[in-house]
Amino acid sequence: MNALEASGLSKRYGKHWALENCAFELPSGSIAGLVGPNGAGKTTLLHIAVGLLEPTRGSLRILGERPGAAQVLPRVGFVAQDTPLYKGFKVSEMISFGAHMNVGFDMEFARSRIARLEIPPDQKAGSLSGGQRAQVGLALALAKRPEILLLDEPLASLDPLARREFLQTLMEGVADTGVTVVLSSHLLTDLERVCDHMMVLARGRFRLIGDTADIIKTHKVLIGPKERVGSISGVSNVLHQSTTDRQATLLVRTDGPIIDPSWMVNQVSLEDVVLAYLDSRSTSADAVPDLHAVEEVAR
Amino acid sequence: MIWVAWRQHRTLMLWGAVAVAAMTLFLIPTGIGMSHFFTSSGLARCLSTVGADCGDLGQQFDSRYSGYAFLVPLFLMAPVLFGMFFGAPLIAREMDGGTYRLAWTQGVSRPRWLSTKLAVVIGSALVGAIALALLVTWWSRPLITNGASRFRPGIFDLRGVVPIAYTIFAVMLGVAIGTLIKKTLPAVGVTLVAFAGVRVGIELFLRQHYMTAKTLTQSLISSKGPPGAGAADWIIRENTIDRLGHIVSSGRGPDFGYLAARCPALAAAGPFPKFATAVPGQADPFAACVQHLGLRDMIVYQPASRFWTFQWIEFGIFIALAIGLAVFTVWRTKRLS
Numbered sequence: 001m002n003a004l005e006a007s008g009l010s011k012r013y014g015k016h017w018a019l020e021n022c023a024f025e026l027p028s029g030s031i032a033g034l035v036g037p038n039g040a041g042k043t044t045l046l047h048i049a050v051g052l053l054e055p056t057r058g059s060l061r062i063l064g065e066r067p068g069a070a071q072v073l074p075r076v077g078f079v080a081q082d083t084p085l086y087k088g089f090k091v092s093e094m095i096s097f098g099a100h101m102n103v104g105f106d107m108e109f110a111r112s113r114i115a116r117l118e119i120p121p122d123q124k125a126g127s128l129s130g131g132q133r134a135q136v137g138l139a140l141a142l143a144k145r146p147e148i149l150l151l152d153e154p155l156a157s158l159d160p161l162a163r164r165e166f167l168q169t170l171m172e173g174v175a176d177t178g179v180t181v182v183l184s185s186h187l188l189t190d191l192e193r194v195c196d197h198m199m200v201l202a203r204g205r206f207r208l209i210g211d212t213a214d215i216i217k218t219h220k221v222l223i224g225p226k227e228r229v230g231s232i233s234g235v236s237n238v239l240h241q242s243t244t245d246r247q248a249t250l251l252v253r254t255d256g257p258i259i260d261p262s263w264m265v266n267q268v269s270l271e272d273v274v275l276a277y278l279d280s281r282s283t284s285a286d287a288v289p290d291l292h293a294v295e296e297v298a299r
Numbered sequence: 300m301i302w303v304a305w306r307q308h309r310t311l312m313l314w315g316a317v318a319v320a321a322m323t324l325f326l327i328p329t330g331i332g333m334s335h336f337f338t339s340s341g342l343a344r345c346l347s348t349v350g351a352d353c354g355d356l357g358q359q360f361d362s363r364y365s366g367y368a369f370l371v372p373l374f375l376m377a378p379v380l381f382g383m384f385f386g387a388p389l390i391a392r393e394m395d396g397g398t399y400r401l402a403w404t405q406g407v408s409r410p411r412w413l414s415t416k417l418a419v420v421i422g423s424a425l426v427g428a429i430a431l432a433l434l435v436t437w438w439s440r441p442l443i444t445n446g447a448s449r450f451r452p453g454i455f456d457l458r459g460v461v462p463i464a465y466t467i468f469a470v471m472l473g474v475a476i477g478t479l480i481k482k483t484l485p486a487v488g489v490t491l492v493a494f495a496g497v498r499v500g501i502e503l504f505l506r507q508h509y510m511t512a513k514t515l516t517q518s519l520i521s522s523k524g525p526p527g528a529g530a531a532d533w534i535i536r537e538n539t540i541d542r543l544g545h546i547v548s549s550g551r552g553p554d555f556g557y558l559a560a561r562c563p564a565l566a567a568a569g570p571f572p573k574f575a576t577a578v579p580g581q582a583d584p585f586a587a588c589v590q591h592l593g594l595r596d597m598i599v600y601q602p603a604s605r606f607w608t609f610q611w612i613e614f615g616i617f618i619a620l621a622i623g624l625a626v627f628t629v630w631r632t633k634r635l636s
Contacts, residue, residue: 050404053636070408080400086307087396093306100302101405144406 001064003028003148003180004049008058011044018044020204021058026180026197028147033191034184035274036201042184043081045201046152049182050078063147074103077146077179081153083137087126091136094125098140110143113169131162135169142173148180155183155190167194188274198270200277207277212270219273222250224263234258239276251276300407304419311384312423319427323434330438333364337441346444357445364442374435374457378465379494381424386473387486389416390632394481399635413632417625421470428466432459450533450606452502459610464617469494471624478631501616507535509612510605515598516540519552519589531603542593551596553589562588 004026011019019041026032034042047053048060051068065072085094091114099105114121117139119132128136134154141149151170155163171194174181182199185191191198198215200208208215219239222232226248229241236255241248251272258265305312337343342360345353390413393399403409436458443449449458456462473490480486512535519539539547547553559566565584601609 047400047636052400052403054634068403068409070411073404073408074406076404078400078404080397080404082397084397084401086398086401088310089306097303097306098405100300101402101407103406105406 001028002026002061003030004060004062004182005064006058006060009045009048009055009060010057011041011048011053012056017204019048019055022201022204022206024199024206024209026182026199028180029178030197031174031181031195032183032197032199033188033195034182034199034201035188035191035278036184036186037278038186039203040186040201041204042186042201043152046078046150046182046184049150050076074144075147077141077144077149079134079137079141079149079151079154082157083133083154085125085128085133085136087124089125090122091119091125091128092121094136094140095121095143098143102144104145106143106145110139113139113142113173117165117169130157131159131166134158134162134166138166138169138173145177146179148182149174151181151183153184153186155185155187163190170194188271192270198274200274202278208274215273216268216270218255219251219253219268220258221266221268221272222248222252222258222263223266224248224250224260228260228262232258232260232263234260239273240279300411300415301419304416307416308385308420308423315381315384315423315427319430322431326434326438329367330434333438333441336360336363337445342445343441360441360445367442371453371457374431374462375453377431378428378462378469379491381428381466382469382473382490382494383487385420385424386470387477387490388483389420389474389477390628390635391477391481391483391486394477394635395483409632410629413629417471417474417628420474421467424466424470425463428463432462435462448531448533448603450531450601450603450609452506452533455506455533455606455609456498456502459607460614461610461617464614464621465498468497468617468621468624471621471628472497475624475628475631478628478635481635497620501613505616506609506613507533507601509609510601512599512601515600516595517598519594519596533601533603535599535601537596537598540595540597546597547594553594558585558588558592561592564588 002025004024006025007023009019009022010017022045034045036042044053048055049062049067051066051073060067063072063075086097089097092111095107095110095114098110099107111121114136117132117135119128119136125133125136134157138151138154141151154166154170158166167190170181170183183191183195192212196212198208198210198212199206222235224247226243226246229238229243229248229250232252234254234256235250235252235258237253238250239253240251243249251268337360340356340359342353342356345351345356390399393402402412407415439454439458443454443458449455456465469490472494473486476490476493477483477486480489536549537551538549539551539553541547547557562584565588567584
């Protein structure tokens with residue numbers, strides 16, 4: 001089953017399309033990174049998924065249900081950008097809030113997690129540091145025992161140490177529960193280590209979606225003579241090309257083995273691939289067919 | 300969920316309770332003192348005796364207690380204070396602070412979240428409003444009995460059941476405005492203005508038409524007001540009319556210029572005819588002129604007996620408005636983001 005499923009999903013604010021015709025499927029159990037520059041539409045997408053926003057066109061299903069429906073709300077954990085908490089509530093009262101607002105809320109879990117992080121339960125939520133806030137928000141979302149957890153830029157305001165702690169808490173929290181996680185970030189490096197899926201969004205459109213292992217497997221860097229650039233057997237698409245006097249370096253997506261001996265085939269890093277897809281030169285026209293191709297591989 | 304609503308609004312509820320308690324502490328002793336003086340001075344007995352002249356006693360009472368008039372604006376403001384402090388922030392503050400993203404993504408659906416919050420906030424406002432309404436109605440009884448019509452705009456609004464309806468309306472108005480403005484302080488300000496607008500509009504233009512007003516036409520010279528309860532009626536307007544029924548001037552009695560132009564005898568007597576001390580047998584030129592022109596006093600009024608009918612009509616109007624706003628708020632909250 002797919003945890004998230006969208007087709008033709010579009011959202012318009014005035015004249016600006018924040019999301020345009022997005023289609024994707026995210027299998028259950030994935031830990032997906034939603035990557036894109038600021039303003040790419042990540043928050044819009046997540047808000048549609050949790051029912052805070054209605055799409056202008058198209059549809060999105062979460063756990064097979066309409067977002068925001070009464071029967072799906074208890075199954076979805078969400079931490080919004082900047083982790084909104086009630087400033088006047090103590091941390092312990094935020095936990096009570098979670099317990100009163102969610103039927104299956106695991107209060108013990110939330111309490112012990114807060115205790116382990118050494119956050120004083122009597123402290124007002126408004127006086128927590130950014131890292132503590134993020135941790136409290138995450139603890140509340142995890143204690144809900146959701147089937148899918150959506151985190152909007154949870155790492156943005158954290159220092160490197162807090163980022164690591166946060167990701168550690170997250171991975172502990174989701175280990176062996178089978179929960180699907182979607183983490184958004186404008187920085188790929190944050191997500192690379194924990195995510196097994198990548199969803200690359202830029203200017204309201206998906207550029208690349210797929211399993212990270214498959215993405216790395218199907219993308220290569222080719223180095224070879226400049227004059228041989230053109231149709232290369234096994235290459236379906238050239239994403240990026242840089243040439244010197246004699247030599248060309250290509251970042252390509254492959255659709256088979258590259259047997260042409262004039263090309264040297266190198267592995268790519270996920271970051272290089274994602275950056276290539278985010279690059280403005282890779283137009284949406286060739287990115288969209290790619291997207292489906294990658295998706296096929298992922299399945 | 301009730302715990303959450305209570306926890307979010309408890310500080311305000313506490314302040315509201317403190318304010319109501321402070322009012323109570325002031326109103327109970329002064330009210331007892333006032334009603335004690337009202338009885339012991341003999342004013343109560345005098346006022347209940349038909350035809351008695353209670354002028355002096357009434358004045359004594361007034362000079363002692365008319366200072367409490369400063370409380371009237373406060374009583375008039377009470378409902379909108381509930382609207383501003385309880386109603387307007389209910390949703391606006393969640394939008395303002397971004398916490399709607401937390402509240403509406405928990406296991407509780409938005410309609411249930413809204414209805415629980417409304418129930419808690421309106422419930423507590425209702426307790427305060429009923430307490431104040433009862434207290435003010437009891438407290439102001441001697442003041443009302445001593446001359447002031449309880450039907451008069453400004454006093455009608457403080458007594459009986461209407462303050463309760465105003466309060467519910469004010470809270471719903473604040474909540475509804477908060478769904479449109481989404482910023483706490485502007486929402487609070489607009490609530491104040493909108494509430495005042497609706498209240499003044501209804502008070503000035505609509506209330507007098509709840510039932511067809513009665514009209515009384517009587518002699519200009521020896522009149523005291525409508526028959527029956529008299530001072531307790533709500534006089535909407537009073538005009539002087541001529542024989543043909545045309546309005547000659549507003550208020551009781553025509554202006555001197557009008558009379559002088561038509562009665563040479565009066566014009567000769569000057570603008571201050573001493574009809575009050577007129578020599579018996581000698582025609583008072585003013586009275587003669589009025590007689591000659593057939594001028595009469597026309598009073599349009601709502602009789603005092605309609606007080607409770609008007610109270611319930613106005614109560615119904617504000618409750619209906621509050622229900623309309625509640626429906627709007629539910630509809631609007633589903634679409635908020």
